[in-house]
Amino acid sequence: MNQAALQLEEQYAQKFAKAKKAHRTKSLLKGLLFLLPSIILFSVFLFYPLFKTIYLSFFLTDSSGATTVYVGLNNYINIFTSPLFVKSFQVTFLFVLYTVPGTILVSLFLAILANEKLKGIGIFRTIFSSTMGISVAAASVFWMFLFHPSIGWLNQILAVFGIDAIGWLTDPNSALISVAISTIWMNTGFTFLILLGGLQSIDSYLYESADIDGASYFYKLRRITIPMLSPTLFFVITVSFISAFQTFGQVDMLTRGGPQNETNVIVYSIYQDAFMNYQHGVASAQAVVLFVIILILTLIQFKLGEKKVHYQ
Amino acid sequence: MNLVKMQELAKSYDNQYNVLDGINLEIEQGEFFVLVGPSGSGKSTLLRMIAGLEDISGGILKINDKVVNHLQPKDRNLSMVFQNYALYPHLTVEQNILFGLQAKKVSKQEQQQRLTETAEMMGLSELLKRKPKQLSGGQRQRVALARSVVSHAPLCLMDEPLSNLDAKLRAHMRIEIRRLQKKLGLTMIYVTHDQVEAMTMGDRIMVLNDGKIQQVGDPITLYNQPANLFVASFIGSPKINLGKAVVQGQQLLIEDSIHIPISSSLLSRLTEHQDLTVGIRAEHLLNGKENRNAHSLEVINVEQLGNETLLTFEVGSQIWTAKWLGQWKVSVGDMVPINISIDHISFFSTKTTELIKPATITTTEQEEVIV
Numbered sequence A: 001m002n003q004a005a006l007q008l009e010e011q012y013a014q015k016f017a018k019a020k021k022a023h024r025t026k027s028l029l030k031g032l033l034f035l036l037p038s039i040i041l042f043s044v045f046l047f048y049p050l051f052k053t054i055y056l057s058f059f060l061t062d063s064s065g066a067t068t069v070y071v072g073l074n075n076y077i078n079i080f081t082s083p084l085f086v087k088s089f090q091v092t093f094l095f096v097l098y099t100v101p102g103t104i105l106v107s108l109f110l111a112i113l114a115n116e117k118l119k120g121i122g123i124f125r126t127i128f129s130s131t132m133g134i135s136v137a138a139a140s141v142f143w144m145f146l147f148h149p150s151i152g153w154l155n156q157i158l159a160v161f162g163i164d165a166i167g168w169l170t171d172p173n174s175a176l177i178s179v180a181i182s183t184i185w186m187n188t189g190f191t192f193l194i195l196l197g198g199l200q201s202i203d204s205y206l207y208e209s210a211d212i213d214g215a216s217y218f219y220k221l222r223r224i225t226i227p228m229l230s231p232t233l234f235f236v237i238t239v240s241f242i243s244a245f246q247t248f249g250q251v252d253m254l255t256r257g258g259p260q261n262e263t264n265v266i267v268y269s270i271y272q273d274a275f276m277n278y279q280h281g282v283a284s285a286q287a288v289v290l291f292v293i294i295l296i297l298t299l300i301q302f303k304l305g306e307k308k309v310h311y312q
Numbered sequence B: 001m002n003l004v005k006m007q008e009l010a011k012s013y014d015n016q017y018n019v020l021d022g023i024n025l026e027i028e029q030g031e032f033f034v035l036v037g038p039s040g041s042g043k044s045t046l047l048r049m050i051a052g053l054e055d056i057s058g059g060i061l062k063i064n065d066k067v068v069n070h071l072q073p074k075d076r077n078l079s080m081v082f083q084n085y086a087l088y089p090h091l092t093v094e095q096n097i098l099f100g101l102q103a104k105k106v107s108k109q110e111q112q113q114r115l116t117e118t119a120e121m122m123g124l125s126e127l128l129k130r131k132p133k134q135l136s137g138g139q140r141q142r143v144a145l146a147r148s149v150v151s152h153a154p155l156c157l158m159d160e161p162l163s164n165l166d167a168k169l170r171a172h173m174r175i176e177i178r179r180l181q182k183k184l185g186l187t188m189i190y191v192t193h194d195q196v197e198a199m200t201m202g203d204r205i206m207v208l209n210d211g212k213i214q215q216v217g218d219p220i221t222l223y224n225q226p227a228n229l230f231v232a233s234f235i236g237s238p239k240i241n242l243g244k245a246v247v248q249g250q251q252l253l254i255e256d257s258i259h260i261p262i263s264s265s266l267l268s269r270l271t272e273h274q275d276l277t278v279g280i281r282a283e284h285l286l287n288g289k290e291n292r293n294a295h296s297l298e299v300i301n302v303e304q305l306g307n308e309t310l311l312t313f314e315v316g317s318q319i320w321t322a323k324w325l326g327q328w329k330v331s332v333g334d335m336v337p338i339n340i341s342i343d344h345i346s347f348f349s350t351k352t353t354e355l356i357k358p359a360t361i362t363t364t365e366q367e368e369v370i371v
Helices: A002-056 A074-081 A083-114 A119-132 A138-146 A152-159 A175-200 A204-213 A217-245 A247-252 A268-275 A280-308 B043-051 B095-102 B107-122 B137-150 B167-184 B194-200 B219-224 B230-233 B264-270
Strands: A059-061 A067-070 B002-013 B017-028 B032-036 B058-063 B078-081 B157-159 B187-192 B204-208 B212-217 B241-248 B251-254 B258-261 B276-280 B295-304 B308-315 B318-325 B333-337 B348-351 B355-357
Touching: A002 A059, A002 A083, A002 A280, A002 B043, A059 A280, A059 B308, A067 A138, A074 A083, A074 A280, A083 A119, A083 A175, A083 A217, A083 A268, A119 A175, A138 A152, A138 A175, A175 A217, A175 A247, A204 A217, A204 B058, A204 B078, A204 B095, A217 A280, B002 B043, B002 B187, B017 B043, B017 B212, B032 B043, B032 B194, B043 B058, B043 B187, B043 B230, B078 B137, B095 B107, B095 B137, B107 B137, B137 B167, B137 B241, B167 B194, B187 B194, B204 B219, B204 B230, B212 B219, B212 B230, B230 B241, B230 B276, B230 B348, B241 B318, B264 B355, B308 B333, B333 B348
Parallel strands: B032 B187, B032 B204, B078 B157, B157 B187
Antiparallel strands: A059 A067, B002 B017, B002 B058, B204 B212, B241 B251, B241 B276, B251 B258, B276 B348, B295 B308, B295 B333, B308 B318, B348 B355
């Protein structure tokens, strides 16, 4: 009697397990079906190129990009011993150093200004975020005119104050800074918009309570606004950081890597090696190195930043 | 001595719609004053005007005999507790409590002294290093109170501070806030939409509706002599029973279904009014078992509350509720004898909604008042 009951229970348990398993498989398949468009897109445009690049970095290629000779790690050894690549390495880091803090500070300043409740503030918000809608190419052309040695506005303004003309894009000392300035201008719109959104999500009660407590404007800024904005700041810093490493368009338009390779950032160097010198293997090796650098720096940033960010 | 004085205070947006109008009010030192009204009545706006968070469109606001219309919130020497507590999520309890003192540059020594004192009083000593996120609702509420206490401001404003708590905790915090206010001698202006909170906590209550004062008075006066139909139906739970009434000969006819004989002296007072609305509290619809004049009504719902029983009847177009002490075995559909005494009925004018005559007897025979 007891034995029979136990057996029955076991049978039921098996049945349940089977049904559960069938249910799980079904929901997994359903999930995959929904993911299919993304999987296909990512595979074609991300995963395949990524693995192909890693694969190519171990080979020499002909001009069409077909592999010819397996060289192992030689491509990597070559780029790290090449003074040209070391130079682009330095240039890229300098460029990141100029643009990331520049963009964040300018955008934060504008966002705090535009967060005030004033009449017609919408106009300023539109203006401040408008660079987001301008393509890199259009912005570069615009800045090229500003930077023009003789007819550019910047030099004309300097002339009004009796300062000698600066070869903004032609002088090796100022070329990188000039490109950085135009990049800061281009990135400000997006960063401004994100930071403004972050500011507006801060509860107004916090400021009212501080008002009653008698806190000054800068006290509120330091003790409430900046800490409450930290998750947003962290996000924009990370995104600007990655995009600064990947800068290509404005360099190509404004300086073509010159003068004297002063603006030859890594991505531009990759482009030159791959599509001007037809050395796809070397270019791939550089791309892999850049990928690893960005990956490591972002991970470090997350490790350090997470402790200082106050998520609500 | 009155601490807060309002003269013809008004608030309007875009010079068009009056949110608040003609507010005349004096709040005494050490008083627990409650502003109560339904949502949208302007009670929070009035509180924010006192705090200085909203502009005053018209009238004069005085605190401590000084006109403060033009002063910044920080110069009005008051503290405020917000509905959602407005705790800084990135700061610890200690930093939250000290935020205001640091902003005012109070000396470190004094800060520490006030902190220990306040934390002990509010039972927060163990929690000083925690973030608001790690606290329960009641503890957050206490931190918000502590922030207000630590400022040593004589006037404390509270904007629905208990509405985010569950019922049990709310009842507990009601007592705690009341005790704190008495202990520190604070003048409190307390906004709530909950008439139970208003009745249980306030020394005086102001009922606000549509931006206008309906009545100001102590809780019992509001309950016994509501100035108009709005106050009558807003104060008291269960709601006061209302019904249209007409005088027919020597009788009062309520909702075309209940006849009550009235005395000639009362008759003369009522005849000048065309339309009457009568109100009778739930506890005054008595069990009329021993009375042959009792009205027989059909029970449509029964709520057992343990120590009392709520019975619901249909009277004409109205739903009336009776509150009987004790446990009664009554089921839906039963005919129950109800004794209605003319002395328990308040009379209102239907047209103006104003009170004509309050009930002459306000306590039930079951529970005599001990004076």
